[in-house]
Amino acid sequence: MNFRFCRSWEGMLGVAILLFIVLMAMFASIVRPGDPQAIVAPPLLPPFTNGLWPLGTDRLGRDILSGILHGARVSLIISIVATVVTVSFGTIMGTIAGFMGKKIDEVIMRFTEAFQAIPGFILVLALVAVLGSSILSIIIGIAACSWAGLARVVRAEILSLREREFVTADRAIGMHPLGIAFGEVLPNALPAVFAMTSIIVASAILIESALSFLGLGDPNYISWGKMVAEGRTVLRSAPHLSIIPGMAIVLMVLAVNLIGEGIIETTSPRRKL
């Protein structure tokens, strides 16, 4: 699979862009030391005119390049942690629902339906409003609105696997049902989990950016969504202030989607014409 993934141009392009963003985040403090929200230059310098501030400055004289570099960190950290939380919780719930029989399955499925019925972004808004604007509550919000879809996919996979012969064999040697579910059945369902992971990462980035755009992000950190919102006040005279950080968001989400596309194209047996 790894070798075939290298042959999909979508996957490789996605990996290249994401690698670039990771490097940006890693070297942010070296290339642009100091607080990205500090006022360092005259306000509203246009981009590509001054060597010291290559992307220009915003309404207050803050360095745009510094904001983009440091913003990459926030997006990466929130999307990675939120995805790990979502995938672990959704996978555990889906495995239990699929393997533990009717009653538990029924209860967990009703919960997933309820969580899918509440409009995702409104649930995040409500949780962030109640818990306060912090990175932790944003992560909880993202997990709350995306675990259900993953749990359903995992459950469907588990249901199709649980009647296989190797499960009967495991039962015959007296394995604990939880041991069979998580040790034997789940590993076979993991490809489906990986296929959905890229969607969860992408939506985590988009949710975080939308929250910061609305002024509900963590006020202690710079983020791309917040930069778009601040550029909005001078949209007529300096549209680049909103355009540049928005393009950073698009590139990052596109990279994640491209990787997901590469994985699907190279792992699904039907996709060979």
Added chain:
Amino acid sequence: MKRLSGLLLRRFLSAIPVIFIVIVASYVLVELAPGDAVDTYLATSGGDSEFAANFRHLWGLDQGGASRFIAYLGRLVTLDLGQSLIFSRPVLDVILGRLPTTLLLMGTSVFVAFGLGTTLGLLAGSKPYSLRDRVFSFLGLVLYAVPGFWLGLILIIIFAVWLNVAPVGGFETIASDKEGLRRTLDIAWHLILPVLSLGLIYLGLYLRLMRSGMIDVWHLDFIRTARAKGLSQNRIAINHVARNALLPVITILGLQLGSMLGGSVVIESVFSIPGFGRLAYEAVIQRDFSLLIGVVLIGAVAVIIMNIITDIAYGWLDPRIGAQRKLEP
């Protein structure tokens, strides 16, 4: 028809536990939020501490968790969602007043996203891995990666600031006294950019779903049969492949309506449209928790109803649905 009414009944029955879980979830939010229903009520009406204590007793808020929950349920049954802090009106009235605007915005956006998305997906999927397919697929991936608020701002920059052909925001021209057809056209003119923003983002999703669905169908045996009959490539693509690929897309359409209702929060904030989504934002910013929780509840109920409608449409399109139940023991 009997098949569909049975389907409808079963869907309504299965919605009951789901709504109950949503209510429990909303109650957890109520408990987590600072202040209680009496605090918000007093903030709009005024009153001393004795008055507040009487109210707490009347609404059962001075008791333990279980009886507080039952009191909460009791108020919900009478459709009492509490008093909105910022509007000084019952929460339900405020929300119902805002819903039609958002349903109009969402309805037209779904039309754009689903109609254009499946058409482009059909064009891409009818010739998999051709140049046309690659261009459309990439377009779909890019649109799928664009944040709604940013697309909205870009459309404002292009069409309202540079070209000056569309309004920057709002639902209609304020205090214009327009009526009838002229008012309708005015609203349509104001909704072009918001509908494009919301529609284009979801267009990518339907394009990609339709395309990948079609690619999966091309390998099935009945396509070989259709080829053997001597049908042309285009007829096979439209009549056999696309029709079968469309059904899963409709399922996702139903599931995505909730996400779209959430997306309307950002789009309505960007274009200052006084709808349901903007109401959610106002509730959060001004810390009106009873309104916010009402928004969560009504949003979920709206999604459940829309899902039932999608299911009915699906059952109507696919004759296998509902009929298979008779075969089960």
